[in-house]
Amino acid sequence: MAARISTDDNIDIVLMTVREQTFAHTAFTGLGIDLTDKRIIVVKSTQHFHAQFAPIARVVLYVSTPGAKTFDFVNIPYRARNLNYWPRADNPLGE
Secondary structure (H helix, E strand, O other): OEEEEEOOOOOEEEEEOOOOOOOOOHHHHOOOOOHHHOOOOOOOOOOOOHHHHHHHOOOOOOOOOOOOOOOOHHHOOOOOOOOOOOOOOOOOOOO
16 A cells, blocks of 8 residues: 655655555556656665666666665675675776
8 A cells, every 4th residue: 555645845755555666657656646747756666666767767866875785886895705896896807
């Protein structure tokens, strides 16, 4: 189940009762939110959103937050791996 909260400043927030990835626009449009009317759309999703949302976005930004996973792979403190991997090394295979 989902609920929509709207503010007087044209901000819409969608709350879900079940934790799941955002795959499609219907997460918003099904609640009457017109995405073409929005300057910013934020989804909490790893990559599942990209196929549906990238075509309507000028830019897609990924944000790292505290927790178990980060998109900042270069700064993960690996302990049991050599550091010759992309993106840390420009040419990890030496080609």
